[in-house]
Amino acid sequence: MLTNSFRPWQWTVRERRDFARGLIFILPWLIGFVLFLAYPIAASFYYSFTDYDVLSRSARLVGLDNYRRLLFGDEYIGKVLYNTIYYVIFGVPAGLVTAFLLAVLLNTDLRMRSLFRTLFYVPAVVPAVATTMVWLWIFNVQYGVINAFLASLGLRAIPFLSSQELVKPSLILIHCWASGATMVIFLAALQDVPRSLYDAATVDGANAWHRFWHVTIPMCTPAILFSLLTGMIGAFQYFTFAWILTNGGPNRASEFYAMHLYRQAFVYLRMGYASAMAWALFLIVVVVTIILYRSSARWVYYGGEA
Amino acid sequence: MVTRSTLTRRHFLRLSTIGAAGAMLAACVPAAPAPAAPAAEGAPAAAEKVAIEFWWGWTPDLIVKAIQSSLDEFMKNNPTIEVKTAQHEWGEKLLTAYAAGTPPDIHEHWLPMQFAARDLLQPLDDRINASTVITKDLFPDVFWTVGTWNGVRYIVPSLAFFAETALISNPVVFEKAGLKVPDDIPSDWDVLFEQAKKHTKFDDAGNIDTVWMVPDKGLRFWPAMYGIEDYDEQEHKWRFDDPAWEEVVLNIARFYTEFGPEKIDAFFQAYPGWIAVPGSAFASDRQAMVISGYWIPGELDKNAPGKEFIYTWAPSGGAAKGKKVTHWGAHSVMIPKASKHPDQSWLLVEHFAGVKSAELIFENLGWIAPQKTFWDVMNVSRYRGLDFFVNHLAREAEINTVNSPSPAIAFAMSGFATDVVDAVIFGNKDVKTALADFQKAVTEEEAKFFAQ
Numbered sequence: 001m002l003t004n005s006f007r008p009w010q011w012t013v014r015e016r017r018d019f020a021r022g023l024i025f026i027l028p029w030l031i032g033f034v035l036f037l038a039y040p041i042a043a044s045f046y047y048s049f050t051d052y053d054v055l056s057r058s059a060r061l062v063g064l065d066n067y068r069r070l071l072f073g074d075e076y077i078g079k080v081l082y083n084t085i086y087y088v089i090f091g092v093p094a095g096l097v098t099a100f101l102l103a104v105l106l107n108t109d110l111r112m113r114s115l116f117r118t119l120f121y122v123p124a125v126v127p128a129v130a131t132t133m134v135w136l137w138i139f140n141v142q143y144g145v146i147n148a149f150l151a152s153l154g155l156r157a158i159p160f161l162s163s164q165e166l167v168k169p170s171l172i173l174i175h176c177w178a179s180g181a182t183m184v185i186f187l188a189a190l191q192d193v194p195r196s197l198y199d200a201a202t203v204d205g206a207n208a209w210h211r212f213w214h215v216t217i218p219m220c221t222p223a224i225l226f227s228l229l230t231g232m233i234g235a236f237q238y239f240t241f242a243w244i245l246t247n248g249g250p251n252r253a254s255e256f257y258a259m260h261l262y263r264q265a266f267v268y269l270r271m272g273y274a275s276a277m278a279w280a281l282f283l284i285v286v287v288v289t290i291i292l293y294r295s296s297a298r299w300v301y302y303g304g305e306a
Numbered sequence: 307m308v309t310r311s312t313l314t315r316r317h318f319l320r321l322s323t324i325g326a327a328g329a330m331l332a333a334c335v336p337a338a339p340a341p342a343a344p345a346a347e348g349a350p351a352a353a354e355k356v357a358i359e360f361w362w363g364w365t366p367d368l369i370v371k372a373i374q375s376s377l378d379e380f381m382k383n384n385p386t387i388e389v390k391t392a393q394h395e396w397g398e399k400l401l402t403a404y405a406a407g408t409p410p411d412i413h414e415h416w417l418p419m420q421f422a423a424r425d426l427l428q429p430l431d432d433r434i435n436a437s438t439v440i441t442k443d444l445f446p447d448v449f450w451t452v453g454t455w456n457g458v459r460y461i462v463p464s465l466a467f468f469a470e471t472a473l474i475s476n477p478v479v480f481e482k483a484g485l486k487v488p489d490d491i492p493s494d495w496d497v498l499f500e501q502a503k504k505h506t507k508f509d510d511a512g513n514i515d516t517v518w519m520v521p522d523k524g525l526r527f528w529p530a531m532y533g534i535e536d537y538d539e540q541e542h543k544w545r546f547d548d549p550a551w552e553e554v555v556l557n558i559a560r561f562y563t564e565f566g567p568e569k570i571d572a573f574f575q576a577y578p579g580w581i582a583v584p585g586s587a588f589a590s591d592r593q594a595m596v597i598s599g600y601w602i603p604g605e606l607d608k609n610a611p612g613k614e615f616i617y618t619w620a621p622s623g624g625a626a627k628g629k630k631v632t633h634w635g636a637h638s639v640m641i642p643k644a645s646k647h648p649d650q651s652w653l654l655v656e657h658f659a660g661v662k663s664a665e666l667i668f669e670n671l672g673w674i675a676p677q678k679t680f681w682d683v684m685n686v687s688r689y690r691g692l693d694f695f696v697n698h699l700a701r702e703a704e705i706n707t708v709n710s711p712s713p714a715i716a717f718a719m720s721g722f723a724t725d726v727v728d729a730v731i732f733g734n735k736d737v738k739t740a741l742a743d744f745q746k747a748v749t750e751e752e753a754k755f756f757a758q
Contacts, residue, residue: 024323051754054405055424075743141572142513150511157511162572164732250571251732266398267720269420 048275054265059272066276079252080260083168087256088235091172096227099179103186104216117187124180132244135174136161139245161246164253171254174241182227189223190216221300229292236285257281357388358647359410360654361403362465363396366580368608372670373465376663380654387650409642412651414465416637416709418453422460423713423755428641428648429458430655439656444677451711453638461638464658465667467676469632469699469706470599471527474691475616479516479594487616491595495557495621498595499564505594506565514565514573517587519595521558523723527597528554530633530707533626537710542756544710544718546726546745550624552737555730557623562731582606589613599635600699603689604672617694622705632703714751721747 008016023030048066052059070077106117123131138145139160147157160170193216201211217224239258242248248255248263261281265274362373370393377389394400396415403409404426421427434440445463453461477487483505492498502518509515529536534550537543562570577587582605587593589610597620606615622631639658641651657663661683664675672689674681674696686696709715726744729735735743 021323024327053424053754054401055421055426136575140576142509142511142576147511151509154510157513157572159568159572162568162575164568250568251728251734266401268717269401 044275044278047272048279050272051270052272052275053269054271055269062272066273067280069273070276070280076252076255076260080255080257083253083255084236084238084257086168087172087238088232090168091175091238092228092231092235094172095175095179095182095231096224098176099182099227100186100220100224102179102183103190104212106183106187107190117184120183121180123178124184128240129244131174131178132241135241136245139170161254162250164250167246167250167254171238171241171245182231185223185227186220189220193219218301219303221296222302225292225296225300229289232288232292233285236281236288355386355388356647356650357390358412358650358654359390359392360412360414360651361392361394361400361410362414363394363416365393365395366583368605369671372667372673375666375670376658377654379662379666380657383657384650384653387653389654404642404644407644409644411645411647412639412641412654414637414639416635417716417719418461418638418640419455419709419711419713420716421640421642422453422455422458426642426644427453427460428643428645429460430462430641431459433652433655434459434462437656440659444659444679446676446678448634448706448708449676452636452709453640454711455713461640462655462659463637463676464639464655465637465675466601466673467637468600468634468674469695469703470601470635471530471597471620471632472599472602472617472694472699473595473597473620474588474602475595475618476588476591476593477614477616478591479518482516482591483518483594488618491616491618493619493621494627495623498621499557499560501594502561503564512569513576514569515592517565517570517573517593519593520561520570522597523558523727525719525722526635526709527620527633530631530705531620531622531626532624533622533629533631533705534624537712539711542712542752544712544714544745544748544752546741546748551741553624555727555737555741558727559730559737567728567731580605582609584609600674600692600695601672603691603695604668606691607672607689615691617691619699626705629704630702631705631707632699633707636709712752713755714748717751718748 008019011019047059049061049063050059051062051065102120106113106120110116137143139147141147141157141159141162144160146160150157158166160166197215197219198211201215206214237258238256239262242254242256243259243262246254248259257277258281261274261277264270264277360377364370364373370391374391377391381387381389392399392410394403394413396417400409400413400415404421409426415421418427440462445467449463449467450459450461452463453459473491475487475491480487480490485501485505490501492501498519505516506514506518507516525536528534532550532554534545534548534554536545536548538545574587577585577590577592579586581588581596581598582602583589588596589606602615603617606613619630620632622629639655641648641655645651658675659677661677661680664677664680665683667673667675668680668684668688672692674684681696684696686693710718712718721744725747726740729740730737734740
């Protein structure tokens, strides 16, 4: 049996044998981890200090040039960062609120509740590309469902994806529609709230809103924190919907950080610069995650705490 | 006396692990070749069938079937070669394959210089010089320049390469606007713009219902249409610092700013797709004019049968004002250095350079292959409008351009529309600044190939 401290030179023969056996059992995963995660991460870090165009065999070391370009030399970095932060600040909370409200609704005694739960979860399992093609036509300015309805009322069309002002809110709308997976997490959290708390609150004179605000939400804060963290991390890497629906347009109003990174790597063949962008994004996400996590001590309630 | 079993849990786990590891290793070892059947006395050994990978860019069914018809002919004449195909859409699939060291044996591309300049292709001079199919005069000399790097040829023009800058007009849309073809078809950009202002229609909801003409934001045709030398081959330098480009960009931009770039974007979202597909704005009688190439008569014949379109000279401006102009482009095939079967791939190259392959693709699609031997026998009346490309555009143009032989051409092609034209259309930059910034960026890219 291994001791708590990792000192292989102090192990007994049996402990070494046990460790070796354990390694053999996890070897397939370990190989995969090294080949498909650790090596690419290390390679990406190396390439961030090089001029590497993917097609050439060798990468030329350029020191901090890529990071300098990121900070001072990329005329579009400000815009893509703005778009991404916009999506994080507005899109993530919108998605969470939508998912939470849906979960609250589905946690009530509703007829055909199972059917509704399934329907609301379906967007989470439909491939993103298929979803995007559908939304392309829903939002279509001339023949889309929404604008056709507006036209029938004599109203002007809404240029969801062709307006610089509306393109990001439209993408956030799609994100809210696809919040089924988060809804399921919240549903589980809601069902874990002890009934006794609601009973006690009722006895104390709390109405529905009070029970929701002072019992339901606090008891769900761990799930909210988890969803907020994972949602924020995903939002910083937002790519698929925007790439297919708008390709960053109009006028880069929907060009997000991950798209700009992808373009640098595979359109402009600047893999070194793209790698630097990836590491910068990693640092941003780490910093925001730490801030969120530290703040959670103030607003997350873990049941069982004094 | 009762004896205990010697198979403990530990032993069982140990044996299972060894067994599983052994099974995995056995699965990884390649099967031993089956012993060859003894050959009959005097019979020659059967030739081994070789599979080669050929990739091209286009994905529409019509095009895939047309190229496949040529490949079927090749395989019929070369029964020991099997051609496996895939479409790379000139994008990440091909880049990833090269980066991984596993490119196809032979592939098509319209911007081959990016591969040639990076030493990724096999030089073909020796094969070309030894070939009895690809003779010196088979293609116009200028066709070779799109893939010649440091005096070495890395490509063979192939599949589709001809004059491609005609103004194509839809008579139905002209008639609805109260205009006549060909009398009212403009040959001047200012006249065209005035027509566009007058005849672009909007619906009650404020969307564009019929667009008159929207110039292409891409780089390709403009050097011909404005008589600009866009690339200095001697100095290896792009010339976006030529003031003539300002007129080009402002000309394109005015069409977008007049109607609103977002409205135009929304319109083409409602009518997506390539010009010659049935749902496109042009084939659906929602667009009056488009500037496009030799492939259109054949493709419209397949996709919009029975409809008539009119082909005339593209409007010209700047130094080319009043002149007849055309750009020629520009597909080639090339053999990567990492090709596993270069000899068999070369046979396919020679097949594409033959008349039969060209005829099959022409019959199925209407594309014009680059070999003169095909031009001599091509049935020009097969597709309505093809006559203009073959007997006028190709023969009478006073200004002819091809893709510049720059290693940074892919960068220039992809960046011009967004970094220059869009920047001006959306008011992000004035035209001088947009061009100056782009000149700096493309010069930086070009310099990478001459740095060492």
